[in-house]
Amino acid sequence: MLGVEMYPSLALGPQRRSDCCYRDEAPAHVLAPRLPPAAETSGTPQNQVRMELENAAMWKQFSTVGTEMIVTKKGRRMFPQLRVKLSGLNPSLRYILLLDIVPVDSSRYRFQDSSWQVVGGAEARLPDRVFIHPDSPATGEHWQNRTISFHRAKLTNNTLDAQGYIILHSLHRYQPRVHVIEARDVLMWGRAQHSFIFPETQFITVTAYQNSKITELKINSNPFAKGFRENGMNCKKQREARLKRKVTSGQEESLDIESCDPCDSTELLPQSVEIPSSALSMINTALPMTDSGFHTEVPSLPDQTVSDRPLVLGQAFLSSEIPSSMESQQQTASENNVNNTLMDGSGQMMGLSGYSSAFPTPQLSSSLPQSSSIYSVVSSTQSSDLELPPSSTTYTSMPPSDYPGLNTSTTMPSSTTSPPGSSYPPISPHLLPSSSYHALLPTDQSQDNLSPHTPTNPPFQSIPPSSCQGSGLMIDPGRNQVDDGGLGSNATTPAVQNPNQTAFPFPPVQSSNDPDPSSPPCQSLSFPPVPQCNSIPTPSDPNTTPTAFPFPPTAQSTPNSIMTASNPNPTLFSFHHIQQNPSLSLSTSGPAHTPAAGSFPVSQSSSIPTVPNPVYPTTGSFFFPSTNVSHQGPMQSVSNVLHATAAYAVPSFPAPKHSAPAPLPNPAHTSYPHPLQSLTLPSSSSIHSVPAIPNTTQIQSAFPQSFPNPSFPHIPAQMANPTQIPSQTFPPIQSSQLLSQFNPASTHPQCPSSSNAYPAVAPSEIGSFSQLNSAAPYLPDVVLHPSLLPSLDSSLSSSAPPSLYNPFPSYSLRLCQDPRSSLHLPIRHIYRQPQHAHAQGSYFDLGARAVF
DNA sequence: TCTTCTTACACCTTTGAATCGT
């Protein structure tokens, strides 16, 4: 293992920075050196990045029935696991892999009549959290040499979750997304982003399984549920027998046991093996069942990869340093076995050509105009721009229709041809964006633009002074399940040692305890300037009914946040605040329905800070496939953010297409300088630039017309377009100021400065997350881990009033390092981790609350 | 009354440390 001892320099490095530092904070000298010019990065093979869903067959099986995922307070893992394979990465560059889960639509579901049906509007979007693969950052070689599993990611329905798990609402439909972000270290994200969506991985969250078929599939497929198999000791027979025993005397017990008969090992084996096939058969039969469901057939089914545009990776950094040796590990051997068997079966059953999902399409879908438009757009763009390799994984190529609901089919390419009865309701547009993402992402521009969700720090590169050279992530080979040979070496992982980092100023904006993470605090408060926000209750807003929510989180500009370069001066930190522009969402959401829509007339342009942000000069030109302004709008927001970052990072970047330069700081925002906010949020109203990771909501917003669906009573929070939120930069704030976060009023003064203040460090650098807002699903805020700021924490905790949340539109992003990560990261030491040992992997808490 | 969620339970797998053998 690489230990701090071995690589002292690495010890605190990256993570701390990420946690706490914004570039501003980080010493200028630190960051600059290693960051390669954007130009350098260009030319990297990023555009060729491909992702394959390894256990696609299993997912398809579940999808045909209607995948359900249990969510519990304590957190529940996903099954099937999300296992993917990556290719096309630059072996020498390092990447961070993120998993986030976004709502597919704005509906709430109920299992009735053997099918999932829409029964109402979705609840306010919860703070987005991102699960960082424990091996992150690792070299492209590392990722490509092994199966990448996100099995350690946990889902919870506890809105107050302090573990950093991904918080989801029960009975809602979600779409997992995987993001590949080029990054030097955890703190330095950047430049290239690639997002991938696999339509078949959509699922509905439940607290208890509704569909017996799903239960059966899970039991048959999940090794941990072995006991519930027919032969298992926990099967019905056995359980009944046990009950009898309890009630009756011991005599009966023996009898019962015999009757159960179960465990014939021989029988078991075959069964287990066959399970998949049986499951398949079930599925087949079930398909019809899914009345509500829609079958999304994905022709190739494959994973839909969103290819990115060719990114100009400026980042050459580290490549040389990074050792290439990587071990391909089997993260889940057992599972694999199971999966394999299942897959085989599934392959037969399913008909790989396509898969149908059992999810009922939401009514929305009907309302949605043509999802295809979006989808197609995306794909087209991708193809053209991105030059995607014909990887099976890419969904983009796939026809849109699969998800009826989603015209945006773009998001769900695989499902393009969903039968009317497809189990999955149409995917809401916002999802699409994500898919579109893939296509969009990429390239240089993408670099600049960070996906809203993922904190990206593209700027790093550009930013010379504060660059986190030392981000030193420590890799602990010993730990790694997967070897990353090179990673262990210092070279591979640049460790930034910033003593100061520990002192990070960022207090968690909100305590993890916050009651309602879901509610974005602030939309109203934080962005007073934005009419929408104020007028319209944000979904996040506790007061407002989620359903009523016209603008979900998007309105909130959650600060994206991110990871700033370490700030030498703990007390001071700067952050960029980006607001999302609700306007897009509004438009998309069907303004008609929600009054809010009216209230959020904000045009992208309007929402977008037209104001040129000096900070974000330009960024790569990233264009949307769809030229529509509306489309662009959402994207733009993202892009804006990215641009901002890019601007910092890569001066050389081509000017963004956007008419508007970088996202302008929103005066309102400025007024509320939440540290988190400071993190760059892409706001973007500006259209042109495309954030690396498109937010589905954004996408939707982009195609508002396409989703005029009257059926939606409420504008899905998702609909809210993060992009709309203008990103703002905040000047460094002193610790004392941080406290002010809680108190909006106090903060205001700072805001102004912040907006422009940060020229030096682009928020994007830090990483902007548009997701954070519930409304704007994909503008996550990055929250520094409080632990980093001990002093602050204490002070904050005591001082910070709950009310503070309101002011901040954006959610802070919290980064937790997984203790078990194959790569030993110093971060974990730095961050206060939840005691839970299990949580493996890192989570970014995009939500308003800090998780502590 | 119905739906949804929480909790306890038993079974199972996984993981890590300890032990043993080479």
Add this chain to the structure above:
DNA sequence: AACGATTCAAAGGTGTAAGAAG
């Protein structure tokens, strides 16, 4: 002493059922 294989116990992951909450 070093390395690998085996064993063991603890931790954690599962779905189920009962009960609680709304």
